[in-house]
Amino acid sequence: MNETAGWLRRRLPELIAEHGVVGAQVAVLHDGEIFDATAGVLNNVTGEKVTADAIFQIGSITKVWTATLVQELVNEGLLDLDRPVRDVVEEFRLADEQAASVITPRQLLCHTAGFEGDLYYDTGNGDDMLAKYLERMAGTQQTTPPGELYVYCNSGYVVLGRIVEVLRGKPFNTVLRERLIDRLGLHAATRHAEYAGRRCASGHLREDTALKPVEEQTTEGDSPAGSVLAMCARDLLAFVRMHLDTTEFDAMRETQVELPDFGFGGRQGLGWLLHNYENGVTGVGHAGQTPGFQAYLRVLPESGLAVATLTNGGASLPVARAVHEKVLGELTNVTLRKPPKPPAVPVPIDVDKVAGVYRAVRAAVHVTASEHGRVRMRAVPVDVNAAPAVIEEYVGFRDNALIAVEEQDGSHGVVVLCGRDEQGRVKWLHWGRVAVRQ
Template identity: 45%
Template sequence: MATLSEIQKWLDDRLATLLAEYQVPGAAVAVSWRGEVIDAAAGVLSKATGVEATADSLFQVGSITKVWTTTLVMQLVDEGLVDLDAPVRDYVPGFVIDDEAAAAAITVRQLLCHTSGFEGDIFTDTGNGDDCVEKYVAQLAGVTQLYPPGEMFSYNNAAFSVLGRLVELVRGKPYATCLREYVFTPLGLTHVANDANEAILHRAAVGHIRPEPDADPVPAPVWSLMRSMAPAGAMLAMRPRDLLAFAQLHLDGGKAPDGTAVVGSGSVKAMQDRQVELPPLGMMGNAWGLGWEIFDWQGSTVIGHDGGTIGQGAFLRVVPEHGLSVALLTNGGTMIGLYQQVVGHVLRELIGLELPSLPTPPADRAPLDDVTRYVGTYSCDVAEITVSQADDGRVWLDHTPKGEIAELGGKPDPVELVRLDGDTLITLEPQQGFHQPQAFIGDDGSGRALYLHSGRAMRRAQS
């Protein structure tokens, strides 16, 4: 097995080359093991300015923020101020969605593990004031309930803004203030920012997007998503070393380096307990805990989370049994490919754990003879997906973004689907270095799939 110093040398020697291979403008990585932390960086923070990335540069961590929000909620559980199995309305009286019965029944736990069942990709900008999360929750009144609360997993960004509002109401303070006061400060974090105003005080990365699928990444037109989605991961930024300090909190039973109890050991364990199993979705975990993704890799349990914002991608993996954590923060390009190379190398060389291969189309593909169950249109607030069969028998998925997501980039080209296994199809060609599985689940009463699941459950549109 390798030593940390050997991993440091490998990163120093190889990271820049890997960035060029995967067209990633800049990246920073940190590894924590056996009480020691190493870090490295390469590339640039923006192709427009050419400012070099350093290990102290801030990158957005995206949806990894959800684990931080969960930690804030679990602190309230520790203090007896919140019951995970109580309706969220006990704490957020203004929580209203289109389905009144569901709104009254959805629990805090269901929000934390993505089983609440309402449409979750609601990206509404409600301004930059301290009341933006409050206003965001108020505008959820017309949001559709996709399935009964607790029935299954469907990744839900909006749920975490609701949880952010819960924290605000119980603490009587804005979400960003709570994050700084109850997590940043007790952990002694120095290179972390709640938003662009704080990030500009540091060396901060800019996201890069591809204007067309095959184009080179270029700087994104805006730095972050809207502040109303901050509890879900819209703008939190930090250096990898500070992200690993947070991960270490969850390896050390909720205690800061100086012994301060930041969150209870029971809550740390509860966050890592399996709450819901997932269909095979490639990059996502096998199950979800409270906030954490849970991966089953070669007999080892790995926890973590990924994050994606406007042209930035973040990856966090923690192996509790080995006390190992690794964070990779990037600002564009084929980020998943870089993740496989960097995180895969670290896990393999330090603890002999192989990163599972991502799903790929089988070499011997069974023909898709009867696709009646799959074809049709599936819709949500941010996209519409149409699955159709051409005259030659090939099956295609056409993805049409909606709203603000559509404004940030062009419409992707249709992609061909082939069978992966059972009712799960997979894209024949990779997008951003990844073949995305598409699981068709449920029944609309006529034998057709009710949902198309690729992490989010998109419901079949009524015809």
């Protein structure tokens, strides 16, 4: 372990410099002990250095915390994951009344409820912010029938947060603090107001050719999905250690849904994502992203090993992957699966069956033929004030999937082609979210 810790502390500053990352914290849990490393700055204007106690937003890793609060309710006999959400939260409404009446907490936990998930409503920061969020959800459309397809759904976790509130009789953030943060003696922040007085990282996004600090705060109404929770990497691993030291949450690591194959395998548990490694080892984890922040968590329960990497801007994925390859490989002899690459000889694409216009929550995706057997995807934002349309070229990856020609932030995006209509045309483009053929 000492050699690994030495490598990490020596190599992390080099890695973030190589990949243009503003700042990073990495913590490793091994044999019950945590060691860490830091590099870079919290804010590239002030130049304040990253320290081990500084807090970073962890984004969607928060979903594992929300799922843990839900699992506690299950363990206490207060919640049945397979009964309708309406049994607990009577005000749960969607545009499709039939769907809203049958959707279950398990489907919310597993991202199979099928309704639009990227709903960033600003409902304030009061104790009623989740209740107000659910009111705003009443017109939310289904993209797939409940239980049919895995589609990543942030708003589903807001509904789970509301379930926690109703059954505990307290605001979600109060329950989160009392049952997890204070219980574990952590210094996490669950609201923007709690950032005050902390050494706090700023997220950074690229403007023109430079990374600049993000000034606009995230909304708090979707905090159970991951908009606000912030902590240091050591505290994140203290939470993981709680999971590994008890059988209370083992059910969360059981496979619930097989994910579409985006090129790296994987399954969905209750909150946790399950990772497959080259040598047959299974682990769990999650990633998170808020504006300017990227967070990565990998856990190997059988080995008692976990790695948390928190960053605040830049091409962070290659940094996290280098850390994972070294730490997991050296301490447990685990080999990461290689990220997908465009094949040397692309699989032929039946363009007529793929071409068309697809509707996503925030964009219309126009798919057309391109040169050399490629497909061009043009994502046109629904909001006229949003960023310009994004155009990418794809080639055939498998007979049911395309892969981006160009690499972005260390990876080639994979789009899975799901479902067929009566003419044999693709119904859904799936990259974690979905776009539905119009």
